Amino acid sequence: MIRSRTKVGKQLLNVLAGVALVYLFVPIIFIVAFSFNKPRGKFNLIWQEFTWDNWLKPFSDPGLTDAFTRSLEIAAISTLIATFLGSLMAIALARYSFKGHNGFNFFLVLPLTAPEIVLGSSLATLFLGQNFVDFGLVTIVIAHVMFQVSFVALTVRARIRGFDWTLEHAAQDLGASPMRTFWKITFPLILPGILAASLLAFALSIDDFIITFFNSGSEQTFPIYIYGASRVEISPQINVLASIVLFASVAILAIGNFSGKRKGSGRKQRKLARA
Amino acid sequence: MNRKPLIVRSGMTRRQFLARSGALGAAGLSLPALLAACGGGGGDAYDVFFENWPLYIDPTEGETIGTIDRFAEATGLTMKYTEAYNDNNEYFAKIQPVLGAGKTIDPDIIAPTSWMAGRLINLGWTEKLPLADIPNVANLDDGFKNPTWDPTGEYSLPWQAGMAGIAYNSDAAGREIKSVADLFDPAFKGKIGMLSEMRDTIGLILMGEGIDPSTISTFEEAAPAFEKLEKAKADGQIRAFTGNDYTDDLLAGNFAACIGWSGDLFQLETESEAVKFVIPEEGGTRWADVMVIPKGAKNIANAAAWMNFVYDPEQAAQLTTYNMYVSPVKGVREIIAASDPDLAENPLVFPDEATSSRLRAFAQLSDEEEAKFDEAFSAITGA
């Protein structure tokens, strides 16, 4: 009796999970499908007929292409800066114990506990009424780095927590200079963590709307362009580019999965070594 | 051989700068570089920069050459044209910290709605037009001379004008809509759209209440319209306050009826026969988007050349056949009559006496009163 009930429960749980998974994909299927639509008017919102045209001309909407390129540039630059700043912080927090360690740990979490609208509007008040920088590309990059740093630092720190720092001492005992030790021993070991963090930071930057909206001036990023377009014209190219981003991320994820497997085995080795 | 489009893409200069200096960024991720290469090409330079509302100019499509390209052909001047003007208040909020600090914004011409142009002119944030270099200003329709927003007519020239009335989807509404009162019919609860442009929404409701929006000067005079709107919102009558995107909700049947702009009807007609536009029985409102030159603009002479070009009736007529709005240029109707007699007779594009007499423009408000209007309106839109 009990067994049959739990069996039903087990199945029910699987069904619930399946429904949740389908729910996650409803708008995605819709977005990809409508990249093949041939809308009659300005809005690509009512299904008309199938066409390959949009995929053959993904860049035929110049404003959209510009905004998309701009977003990639901003993401590249801000990710580079944030990865550098954040990784240094992560190394400091994971590698050393020092006065104020917990305080800095806590401080890093703070930007994540403020809603985006607070971060965006407060940063905008900083830029208002000063003469050093106008709203635009620079302010967007500053804003993105600001929210990326914490993510990078926390992700990298989590990834290198289990790292065996005595290796560094060993290398130095064997006569390697600190610089050489870092580049030959430390860096290769923490690199996967840094890469994972920078991918996350890149994705956050590409998709950020709220914070960017407050600090963009007249600069158009991909999300800001879409926001503007949603009020006048939603071209199928928007769906095409969104689908491209989607498929590219799936590819990156797949690659990451492979390297993840390697990492997994590495972790196992370390565990074995420790035992 | 295809014509090479002469429109300069926005932000090219900075992008190229980035492509070079930001090579370090692209080195790690080749996708941006790749895309920059795809979207690239074209020069950095432009002779004049016009930032306008979206979908407001005829593009070059196949055999038909758009106004910007015709301008380049006629004058040798390259225009950078962007469509980032989405909302009067939003655009003002963007330029205020710049112009207010005595700095200049990039565009040489912008086309705010008349009341916003009036505000910019009053604040001293616009340049006087070099009217001597715009001989075609003689073609300005009499109805637009010495307007309330620019009494001396020295600072602005209308780009396009039009009217606000009621647009409805006869399938979703299930009947003909004729009056402003229909918008408040409980049968359409949650199916009514209003515009986030205060003057269009309040103006039309005022007409419905029998109050002439062109003569009001204080908030108290307009209060009945605000009360009516407030109640309708609280009752759930209003589904959304939108900008241009009302057309989307109307087509999708989410709106049974809404306040809309005349020119959009022609676009919508091609998509659905159910969508219709009427000037309500109580009358509709008139508006104009006007070209002004922001203070400190770099290419004033070229901006004048552009204004002169689009005030040539031949050019203005081409624009009208695309936009279907009311042209502020004399002689357009005669030119269109030759090619498209039906269009020349359409009162929504060329309003006759009978139509004009049913239209009112919203009064130009003092800053102090306008603040009250804006505050009350934004309290209702709930944002």
Added chain:
Amino acid sequence: MSLVEAPAQRSRLGSSADRVGLAALLIATACLVAIGGKWVSGPLTSVVVLVLLAVIVGVIVLAWRGGTEARRLLAPYGLLKPGMLWLGLFFLAPLWSLLRISLSTKESRFDINYNFSWAFENYQTAFTEFGGQFSRAFLYAGIATVLTILIGYPLAYVIAFRGGKYKNVLLGLVVVPFFTSYLIRTIAWSTILSDEGVVVSFVKGLGLVPVLEALQIMDNGRLLNTPAAVIGGLTYNFLPFMLLPIYVSLEKIDIGLVNAANDLYSTNSAAFRKVVFPLSMPGVFAGTLLTFIPAAGDFVNAQFLGNPNTTMIGNSIQDQFLRQNNYPVASAMAAVLMVSIAALVLLYTRLFGTEDLA
């Protein structure tokens, strides 16, 4: 200074280098906050800039002259410094300037300068005129958070315990939808839920309209532009922020422990209640914060999926800031939002907290 004394002095300096490093880092950050937050003005600004430079140069000199011990002690502060300075100038200083503007007034409507004047009436306006938006923001975000747990937990559980070799693939599937743009996803929902759309037709076909209306999910035969649509959008968009932390904490649980519990308690549900669920609490806790906080400040869902009676505080801040140029009231609302969320987080941490947020 004699040659003999020098090493002693060096080691003294060296041993207290961590205190110096910490102080230097804090002072430098404070300097940036003071400058960025317009705490100081005029000639005082130059003084603060000089202090900032002096502190940085001082630490570099100390590291250079202080020997290995000092360098080792200074290293973490040196590593933290660039990031801390960035966050000081672009995270802390803005919060300060936000508070400042929230207490300021301007002389005329289109003036771009604000005078700090302890203008608490901005806060009064924020509460009296936008109280509804505040309560809706917290209500909608709260419901959405509960829904993300209800939807996310079973999925996370199945992936963690029954995923087998497909674990990573399933996890990937969960994340993939969120690589399309946030705005596009939300706009897609507005089309899916529209009056003539698939979902409404489906519900109508099943004759479920009266049921959904009784549950206040539908309003007058429509799904779009209702509170339910806004909450649904929030739930969808923030689901991974709930699901992933839950998954991480579930995955850490030793399956042997679950089996042992199953033997002990004989039913799965008891084993779940007494063993698995308590062990997954850190994930639920982190997920709740990661979902509730951004949801409470969101304005995109309310804008695309809501109606004029469902606007949230994010919409008001956005409108006051970016359309009405009313920075003081917008800042006051943002400050209230920030403080109330901080208070909620603290309270929540006290009630259910685990020691490590990150």
